[in-house]
Amino acid sequence: MVFNVxxxxxxxxxxxxxxxxxxxxxxxxxxxxxxxxxxxxVIVDYYSNYNANIHRGVHSLSQEATxxxxxxxxxxxxxxxxxxxxxxxxxxxxxxGINLVANGFASLLVKGDEIIVSALExxxxxxxxxxxxxxxxxxxxxxPMNLEGELVLSEYDxxxxxxxxxxxxxxxxxxxxxxxxxxxIINKAHSxxxxxxxxxxxxxxxxxxxxxxxxxxxxxxxxxKICGPTGIGMLYGKEEWLKKLPPYQGGGEMIAEVSFEKTTxxxxxxxxEAGTPNVCGGIAFGAAVDYMNKIGFENIAKYENGxxxxxxxxxxxxxGLKIYGTSTNKTSVISFNVNNIHxxxxxxxxxxxxxxLRTGHHCAQPxxxxxxxxxxxxxxxxxxxxxxxxxxxxxxxKKSIMMLS
Ligand SMILES: *Cc1c(COP(=O)(O)O)cnc(C)c1O
Numbered sequence: 001m002v003f004n005v006x007x008x009x010x011x012x013x014x015x016x017x018x019x020x021x022x023x024x025x026x027x028x029x030x031x032x033x034x035x036x037x038x039x040x041x042v043i044v045d046y047y048s049n050y051n052a053n054i055h056r057g058v059h060s061l062s063q064e065a066t067x068x069x070x071x072x073x074x075x076x077x078x079x080x081x082x083x084x085x086x087x088x089x090x091x092x093x094x095x096x097g098i099n100l101v102a103n104g105f106a107s108l109l110v111k112g113d114e115i116i117v118s119a120l121e122x123x124x125x126x127x128x129x130x131x132x133x134x135x136x137x138x139x140x141x142x143x144p145m146n147l148e149g150e151l152v153l154s155e156y157d158x159x160x161x162x163x164x165x166x167x168x169x170x171x172x173x174x175x176x177x178x179x180x181x182x183x184x185i186i187n188k189a190h191s192x193x194x195x196x197x198x199x200x201x202x203x204x205x206x207x208x209x210x211x212x213x214x215x216x217x218x219x220x221x222x223x224x225k226i227c228g229p230t231g232i233g234m235l236y237g238k239e240e241w242l243k244k245l246p247p248y249q250g251g252g253e254m255i256a257e258v259s260f261e262k263t264t265x266x267x268x269x270x271x272x273e274a275g276t277p278n279v280c281g282g283i284a285f286g287a288a289v290d291y292m293n294k295i296g297f298e299n300i301a302k303y304e305n306g307x308x309x310x311x312x313x314x315x316x317x318x319x320g321l322k323i324y325g326t327s328t329n330k331t332s333v334i335s336f337n338v339n340n341i342h343x344x345x346x347x348x349x350x351x352x353x354x355x356x357l358r359t360g361h362h363c364a365q366p367x368x369x370x371x372x373x374x375x376x377x378x379x380x381x382x383x384x385x386x387x388x389x390x391x392x393x394x395x396x397x398k399k400s401i402m403m404l405s
Contacts, residue, residue, distance in 0.1 A: 073269070
């Protein structure tokens with residue numbers, strides 16, 4: 001497909017909206033992406049034509065819904081190049097996937113074991129491990145970061161040893177946009193026999209991970225960051241690991257046989273999908289993956305890199321503006337502050353001018369502590385943003401700075 005941003009923008013009804021009397025300029029894509037009509041149509045079609053509970057009904061609607069849901073799993077399997085469809089577990093999102101793995105490891109870890117996380121993590125990737133350490137007596141180690149917002153791999157080497165059981169790193173930092181060298185991180189972890197979970201929430205909108213090539217043990221993401229609905233995501237796990245982990249929640253769908261003496265668990269993936277799942281969400285997740293692939297990840301990367309470069313140059317012309325996260329290997333996220341204007345004040349004024357972006361600590365307080373700042377303003381771009389929008393944003397930012405200085 002030829003990449004035509006004006007044509008693509010037609011797919012997103014929300015982009016035609018006005019906010020506070022101004023055309024919406026949506027630059028909060030790292031928090032959630034917008035939904036194209038193609039995905040909205042799939043959701044409407046599901047509830048209009050074949051809404052039913054799955055895997056248990058003999059009737060036609062139930063079978064249609066089951067087929068569509070399992071088809072979506074296969075789409076997602078193919079997208080991530082997993083070896084088997086049952087290595088894809090539907091979750092409610094990244095946070096759920098991480099908790100599922102953390103909970104499973106509670107029965108595998110003992111006192112003295114070590115878990116490594118990175119200084120660039122989202123809160124959802126810190127708290128579950130702290131809870132796991134409290135439960136098991138394992139200790140948490142942290143790979144430090146440098147001023148550019150990159151992980152210091154030599155320090156990682158020093159943390160690894162035969163007690164390391166798990167390593168958890170995000171593929172791309174949501175606060176700074178840094179792309180982490182996960183291939184190296186995974187290989188080094190495996191050399192001491194540790195398992196690796198990668199948080200792909202921020203990577204999946206921009207690139208197409210190949211879980212077999214990465215040789216990663218677990219990989220998680222959320223559909224709402226790749227043009228799908230909220231409340232659905234996936235956990236990829238290598239078959240051997242998913243077999244080893246105990247179920248996360250008990251309930252319907254996840255059992256093979258139940259008696260009061262003993263319950264045996266269902267096979268993968270159902271062992272981890274207790275209760276009625278988000279059927280419509282799963283199907284729409286599949287549609288979102290189709291949509292992104294139709295645009296093409298090479299096109300997406302090339303176009304977004306152009307936006308990143310353009311916005312970076314424009315922003316750096318503003319006096320007193322400082323960008324946090326200056327790695328040469330980053331995606332289309334720009335975190336910044338201007339002099340000592342509070343990010344919240346800038347965000348509020350920009351909203352009045354129709355510009356949606358994020359201010360605050362971005363669920364990554366340790367990064368803000370590292371830079372000794374309360375937070376940043378974060379503009380994050382998707383393939384449907386334009387250079388014209390960046391111009392509008394930069395002009396509005398200059399105006400806001402004048403009003404606040
Ligand atoms: C958004 C995000 C999460 C959390 O995703 P949820 O959909 O809220 O569960 C975790 N990690 C990173 C890097 C994120 O960007």
